[in-house]
Amino acid sequence: MSTTAQQLPTNGEGAHTRPLISIRDLSKRYETKKGATVALDGIDLDIAEGEFVSVVGPSGCGKTTLLKILAGLEERTAGDALLGGASIAGPRNDIGIAFQGSVMLPWRRIIENVLLPVELNEKPTPAHRERAHALLALVGLGEFADSYPNELSGGMQQRAAICRALVHDPSLLLLDEPFGALDALTREQLNVQLNSVWEQSGKTALLITHSISEAVYLSQRVVVMSPRPGRIVDVIEVPFGRKRGAEILTDPKFGEVADKIRQHFNGERKNG
Ligand SMILES: Nc1ncnc2c1ncn2[C@@H]1O[C@H](COP(=O)(O)OP(=O)(O)OP(=O)(O)O)[C@@H](O)[C@H]1O
Numbered sequence: 001m002s003t004t005a006q007q008l009p010t011n012g013e014g015a016h017t018r019p020l021i022s023i024r025d026l027s028k029r030y031e032t033k034k035g036a037t038v039a040l041d042g043i044d045l046d047i048a049e050g051e052f053v054s055v056v057g058p059s060g061c062g063k064t065t066l067l068k069i070l071a072g073l074e075e076r077t078a079g080d081a082l083l084g085g086a087s088i089a090g091p092r093n094d095i096g097i098a099f100q101g102s103v104m105l106p107w108r109r110i111i112e113n114v115l116l117p118v119e120l121n122e123k124p125t126p127a128h129r130e131r132a133h134a135l136l137a138l139v140g141l142g143e144f145a146d147s148y149p150n151e152l153s154g155g156m157q158q159r160a161a162i163c164r165a166l167v168h169d170p171s172l173l174l175l176d177e178p179f180g181a182l183d184a185l186t187r188e189q190l191n192v193q194l195n196s197v198w199e200q201s202g203k204t205a206l207l208i209t210h211s212i213s214e215a216v217y218l219s220q221r222v223v224v225m226s227p228r229p230g231r232i233v234d235v236i237e238v239p240f241g242r243k244r245g246a247e248i249l250t251d252p253k254f255g256e257v258a259d260k261i262r263q264h265f266n267g268e269r270k271n272g
Pocket residue numbers: 030031032037038039057058059060061062063064065066
């Protein structure tokens with residue numbers, strides 16, 4: 001079942017939830033010596049509080065640009081992007097971000113790496129440390145709080161990066177291919193953990209991914225974009241509850257939703 005970009009999902013009990021993010025007729029044009037690139041054109045999207053939304057689309061369709069605008073790291077050319085009803089005007093500390101290959105500072109123990117976003121604002125309190133330890137335990141890294149990054153695998157470091165993005169209790173979690181560099185099996189395991197972290201934290205999350213199955217597994221809605229100019233071509237609802245286990249991967253409904261998304265890319269590229 002598709003929705004228009006403007007429609008908000010229900011909270012699973014039939015009631016509509018209020019948007020945390022409102023994107024209105026958003027456009028972004030990059031001007032370079034070689035000429036102009038319209039990276040985003042007329043993007044309209046509401047993301048409800050507590051919702052998990054993924055954005056998929058071919059390389060260059062503007063996914064990272066959209067995420068950067070929401071993070072306040074890139075200026076928009078036209079339109080508006082609001083967080084909690086206020087225009088996003090610059091970097092803010094109520095957003096958590098994890099990118100592909102998120103770097104851990106090698107000289108700091110994992111717990112100190114996770115606490116970094118807190119340290120940027122204040123001296124971490126025992127409550128912050130408790131939260132950091134609880135997050136690490138949630139992703140199975142409870143035993144590694146005092147380890148150094150080089151003692152952890154790539155997948156373990158990415159799990160720590162998710163904890164770091166959540167440690168300051170942000171209202172919005174932005175994820176740009178956080179598991180992109182990992183093997184398929186590790187990625188699948190981390191998706192199960194990420195779903196569990198999201199489900200327990202109740203955070204609003206926006207994920208950019210090249211993997212259709214990752215998008216379907218994690219999201220309540222999947223936004224499909226087309227390239228040059230980057231536009232939303234479909235918004236697809238995923239018919240599973242918030243808490244998900246690996247068994248949904250073999251559910252026929254999972255395949256149906258993934259196929260519906262894949263149809264948009266027929267002839268362009270194969271996605272996970
Ligand atoms: N700083 C910049 N200056 C000029 N053009 C840019 C800049 N950043 C991105 N672009 C262009 O904007 C378009 C969208 O880029 P963006 O990185 O947002 O796409 P994407 O969908 O995230 O791509 P990918 O999936 O390959 O990461 C591309 O054509 C890119 O070349």
